[in-house]
Amino acid sequence: MSKNIDDYLDRGMKGNPETKPSERREYLTQLRERIIIALTNGQVLNKKVYYPLEDLMKRYPQCHLYLDGELGYQNLSKYVRLAKANKVPFTMVDDKQFSTKIGLVLSNATAIDKENIFVEQEEFLRHLR
Numbered sequence: 001m002s003k004n005i006d007d008y009l010d011r012g013m014k015g016n017p018e019t020k021p022s023e024r025r026e027y028l029t030q031l032r033e034r035i036i037i038a039l040t041n042g043q044v045l046n047k048k049v050y051y052p053l054e055d056l057m058k059r060y061p062q063c064h065l066y067l068d069g070e071l072g073y074q075n076l077s078k079y080v081r082l083a084k085a086n087k088v089p090f091t092m093v094d095d096k097q098f099s100t101k102i103g104l105v106l107s108n109a110t111a112i113d114k115e116n117i118f119v120e121q122e123e124f125l126r127h128l129r
Helices: 002-014 021-026 041-045 052-059 073-085 121-126
Strands: 035-040 064-068 090-093 102-107
Touching: 035 041, 035 052, 041 064, 041 073, 041 102, 052 073, 052 102, 064 073, 073 090
Parallel strands: 064 090
Antiparallel strands: 035 102, 064 102
């Protein structure tokens, strides 16, 4: 009985335990198994939009876009507009305690276990508009 009380108190003070916290910090709160595509900070900072992202938004209707808020709205606004145009919900993740090299994550509601979630730089540059 005291174990249940201790668990209850811990959850009240610290919140529910989080699965894979380091993975969630790396991928803007998401689990890797749900990620459709991830772009690095440098790729997101490019002035042009990576247009295959729009096709992925249409292919996965239950997707959600996560953006690294540390990059600043002026750098993220092109992707916010893309999400709004495709009726995709988005979240700006701004974690002051941890930084990541990931600037954008398009995530599915359920696991898809995609083997390669990153875009090679050469491919990224070919698909800008």
